[in-house]
């Protein structure tokens with residue numbers, strides 16, 4: 001199987017597609033084969049603009065095409081589950097944008113479909129594949145900061161568009177689904193365990209979605225996590241890991257680039273650790289090829305995605321109800 005080249009189809013003309021086009025063009029095991037849109041004209045124009053060989057005027061038509069192996073699903077959040085399942089049932093592997101779904105039951109249905117149809121389904125958490133993330137985890141696991149006590153993080157930006165899928169409650173809008181998913185995923189990955197309890201506060205906007213959110217998670221082993229996310233503050237994205245013997249500061253945790261530096265503080269001294277990175281979105285594309293062509297488990301497993309969704313749901317429930325919530 002390893003000689004095969006995977007033929008990818010983009011499910012829609014979503015803005016985020018652009019992130020995948022370059023890694024797909026630069027890969028030896030993956031090829032950008034097609035784009036589908038809800039309208040023929042849009043698909044044709046997009047294909048022409050981006051030099052994509054084929055264009056489909058409906059999502060169904062691309063899923064039915066035998067010459068497509070992998071679907072990239074960057075639809076609005078509320079459509080992730082339904083179209084991923086439909087793609088799996090058409091025999092396609094799926095790389096689906098974050099958050100994988102907006103209900104635990106949806107993730108379970110996606111996992112059932114993937115198993116039944118013998119295809120790979122994985123969440124497109126690009127930062128997880130980057131060498132910087134792997135390095136931070138390695139430092140933690142090697143005891144570089146002693147016992148992990150607290151994980152802190154933030155992800156905000158000013159959303160200036162008046163109309164956006166992120167502001168529509170019916171589409172899985174809200175800052176926790178859009179941005180909070182990152183610090184939550186980061187904390188869970190670094191702790192290496194699932195949170196027991198969640199507490200959150202939110203400031204809803206005009207449409208009712210959380211536009212500013214602060215959340216806390218309590219993990220086994222007395223590890224605590226705290227984050228904020230939101231659409232009503234300038235761009236900020238950082239993580240800090242605090243241990244019994246020191247701390248690690250990650251200035252660019254979610255969108256790391258080709259050269260990155262993290263800060264390791266121990267015994268009142270701060271050391272800069274520089275490292276070579278990689279093109280951010282190439283990791284998830286190559287991970288998909290590893291999974292489909294070489295039978296490796298995807299780095300972001302469906303169990304992992306399910307746990308991230310469960311943590312977000314508990315945080316949102318806590319904010320609505322004004323009480324700590326057990327993470328289910």
Ligand SMILES: NC(=O)c1ccc[n+]([C@@H]2O[C@H](COP(=O)([O-])OP(=O)(O)OC[C@H]3O[C@@H](n4cnc5c(N)ncnc54)[C@H](OP(=O)(O)O)[C@@H]3O)[C@@H](O)[C@H]2O)c1
Nearest residue numbers: 012013014015016036037038074075076077097098099165
């Ligand atoms: N990993 C990352 O770095 C990253 C960054 C940004 C966004 N994302 C994720 O990617 C997804 C898309 O975000 P985006 O900002 O790229 O979205 P977007 O530009 O609004 O694109 C969504 C696309 O979905 C299609 N669509 C189908 N049904 C729709 C409906 N009812 N309403 C609106 N659009 C509909 C449209 O394509 P057609 O008209 O062509 O059918 C539209 O272009 C989200 O899940 C988001 O969380 C990930």
